[in-house]
Amino acid sequence: MPRLATTSDVFNAVAEPQRRIILELLARGERPVNDIAEILHITQPQASKHLRVLRAVQLVHMRVHGQQRLYRLQGDGLKPMHDWVAHFTHFWNASFDRLDTYLADLQTKESGHDPLP
Amino acid sequence: MPRLATTSDVFNAVAEPQRRIILELLARGERPVNDIAEILHITQPQASKHLRVLRAVQLVHMRVHGQQRLYRLQGDGLKPMHDWVAHFTHFWNASFDRLDTYLADLQTKESGHDPLP
DNA sequence: GTCTTATATGCTGTTATGGGAATATATCAA
DNA sequence: TTGATATATTCCCATAACAGCATATAAGAC
Numbered sequence: 001m002p003r004l005a006t007t008s009d010v011f012n013a014v015a016e017p018q019r020r021i022i023l024e025l026l027a028r029g030e031r032p033v034n035d036i037a038e039i040l041h042i043t044q045p046q047a048s049k050h051l052r053v054l055r056a057v058q059l060v061h062m063r064v065h066g067q068q069r070l071y072r073l074q075g076d077g078l079k080p081m082h083d084w085v086a087h088f089t090h091f092w093n094a095s096f097d098r099l100d101t102y103l104a105d106l107q108t109k110e111s112g113h114d115p116l117p
Numbered sequence: 118m119p120r121l122a123t124t125s126d127v128f129n130a131v132a133e134p135q136r137r138i139i140l141e142l143l144a145r146g147e148r149p150v151n152d153i154a155e156i157l158h159i160t161q162p163q164a165s166k167h168l169r170v171l172r173a174v175q176l177v178h179m180r181v182h183g184q185q186r187l188y189r190l191q192g193d194g195l196k197p198m199h200d201w202v203a204h205f206t207h208f209w210n211a212s213f214d215r216l217d218t219y220l221a222d223l224q225t226k227e228s229g230h231d232p233l234p
Numbered sequence: 235g236t237c238t239t240a241t242a243t244g245c246t247g248t249t250a251t252g253g254g255a256a257t258a259t260a261t262c263a264a
Numbered sequence: 265t266t267g268a269t270a271t272a273t274t275c276c277c278a279t280a281a282c283a284g285c286a287t288a289t290a291a292g293a294c
Contacts, residue, residue, distance in 0.1 A: 009132070011132045042253095044270080044271070046254090049252080067269060069270080120251070149241090151241080166242090183291065184239060184240045184291045185241080
């Protein structure tokens with residue numbers, strides 16, 4: 001199973017730092033491509049390419065406005081990622097419950113590992 | 118700015134589907150390498166390589182137990198990712214506040230985009 | 235010691251990626 | 265129409281990633 005294409009997997013699309021920065025920028029409002037390129041200090045073609053990837057995975061939405069293409073964040077595209085990470089939150093959120101710590105300690109003491117449920 | 122190495126960036130390490138599955142598995146408890154390989158239907162070297170990446174970004178912890186190497190999830194390694202995604206939660210969580218929808222509508226009506234704050 | 239089990243590492247080939255530069259397309263203005 | 269601005273696309277190159285397979289290391293059993 002090779003790594004999924006950046007254009008088909010949100011996790012992979014967001015693995016590129018510049019694209020994360022673009023999303024952060026667009027979270028503050030709609031922007032044309034040249035603005036994005038300038039602000040991120042990248043060339044216009046690079047910006048266009050990153051935006052293409054983000055559009056492919058539905059993380060941004062484009063609309064035509066004269067010669068400009070205005071890009072807007074489509075935040076709900078990040079929901080799958082949020083949901084996945086949320087499964088692990090209790091591993092660093094001690095107040096959630098103490099079951100995990102208990103299990104971890106138990107395993108360490110027994111020097112074994114548990115079977116699949 | 119090239120893509121960061123899988124061994125140095127959590128986002129990138131987790132961009133690989135198999136590694137996400139490994140993390141999900143380890144969330145249920147500590148496991149030796151061969152178990153992981155069997156359960157995921159991958160070869161042992163592949164499992165070892167994926168675990169190496171996950172260890173490099175501190176997402177798993179290994180301890181020696183006889184001939185076995187037991188891997189355990191280090192969930193807090195996902196916190197940076199969680200925090201980043203959390204910035205965007207209100208984009209699909211309508212009850213959070215209505216400012217974003219308001220701004221989006223405003224932009225559409227004005228057919229313009231807003232300046233940087 | 236040898237043999238076996240468990241895991242890690244090395245090597246090779248293929249592929250996708252991102253950058254750079256040039257060019258194509260689109261829209262508006264004159 | 266021609267020209268200017270905004271954006272997209274194409275081509276080439278370097279690199280890193282992953283899979284597959286062989287091999288090395290480590291630890292226990294005998």
